[in-house]
Amino acid sequence: EVQVVESGGGLVQPGGSLRLSCVASGFTVSSNFMSWVRQAPGKGLEWVSVIYTGGSTYYADSVKGRFTISRHDSKNTVYLQVNTLRPDDTAVYYCARGGSEGAYYYYYAMDVWGQGTTVTVSS
Amino acid sequence: QSALTQPASVSGSPGQSITISCTGTSSDVGGYNYVSWYQQHPGKAPKLMIYEVTNRPSGVPDRFSGSKSGNTASLTISGLQAEDEADYYCSSFTSSTTHVVFGGGTKLTVL
Numbered sequence: 001e002v003q004v005v006e007s008g009g010g011l012v013q014p015g016g017s018l019r020l021s022c023v024a025s026g027f028t029v030s031s032n033f034m035s036w037v038r039q040a041p042g043k044g045l046e047w048v049s050v051i052y053t054g055g056s057t058y059y060a061d062s063v064k065g066r067f068t069i070s071r072h073d074s075k076n077t078v079y080l081q082v083n084t085l086r087p088d089d090t091a092v093y094y095c096a097r098g099g100s101e102g103a104y105y106y107y108y109a110m111d112v113w114g115q116g117t118t119v120t121v122s123s
Numbered sequence: 124q125s126a127l128t129q130p131a132s133v134s135g136s137p138g139q140s141i142t143i144s145c146t147g148t149s150s151d152v153g154g155y156n157y158v159s160w161y162q163q164h165p166g167k168a169p170k171l172m173i174y175e176v177t178n179r180p181s182g183v184p185d186r187f188s189g190s191k192s193g194n195t196a197s198l199t200i201s202g203l204q205a206e207d208e209a210d211y212y213c214s215s216f217t218s219s220t221t222h223v224v225f226g227g228g229t230k231l232t233v234l
Contacts, residue, residue, distance in 0.1 A: 035223075037169075037225075044210075044212060044225060044226070044227045044228040045161070045163075045169065045212050045214075045225045045228070046225060047214065047221070047222070047223040047224065047225055050222065050223065058222040058223075059222075060221055060222070061220055061221050064220075094168060094169070096169075099171060099174055099180065101180065101181060106159075106174045106175065106178075107157045107174070107175055107216065108157045108159065108214070108215070108216040108223055109157075109159040109171055109174035109175065109214075110159075110169075110171060111171045111174075111180055113168040113169055113170070114168065115168055116168060
């Protein structure tokens with residue numbers, strides 16, 4: 001079964017750090033782009049970051065310089081290092097796979113999502 | 124404020140059709156055929172319904188369709204069913220520094 005499972009969330013004080021993990025099964029993370037999307041309580045979806053198959057990375061302006069996405073191919077895992085956390089970073093963080101069907105890879109659309117890991121930033 | 128503008132809510136009766144709009148600019152929706160639509164039920168992860176403006180992933184009913192005109196993309200659901208009641212989000216690639224943007228979401232109520 002193709003799936004991703006996130007972990008690493010928790011309660012952290014402002015200014016703190018966490019490393020979120022996304023373990024994939026049923027596919028290899030190096031074959032599809034992988035993204036992180038977050039959702040603050042009662043709010044909409046916010047795109048956070050992406051890592052492409054070639055290793056290129058991009059970030060939302062709101063997290064640039066504070067968050068880092070990376071990939072460990074042998075562990076089939078994608079990470080999001082989140083530093084200098086602020087209360088407005090409080091959200092459920094979803095890991096999502098760039099969509100594909102057979103040999104076709106979707107552009108900028110995500111077809112497999114995890115259940116999310118919750119990050120709460122509060123003193 | 125979200126980069127893409129969606130109506131906060133829409134509603135329809137079972138069997139009817141509804142359309143949700145998603146308005147951006149020439150830097151995102153209008154400039155590229157990279158609009159996606161997601162369905163999210165309460166407490167659940169989003170589900171991809173449409174990619175690249177008009178394409179349905181396998182398993183998505185053909186009651187769901189997507190289109191685009193200028194800077195506005197649309198999701199149409201025909202033959203509304205009770206299980207379609209959910210939040211719907213559009214997203215698009217953007218040539219701005221943000222790379223990908225979402226709409227603010229639309230709550231669909233099936234009356």
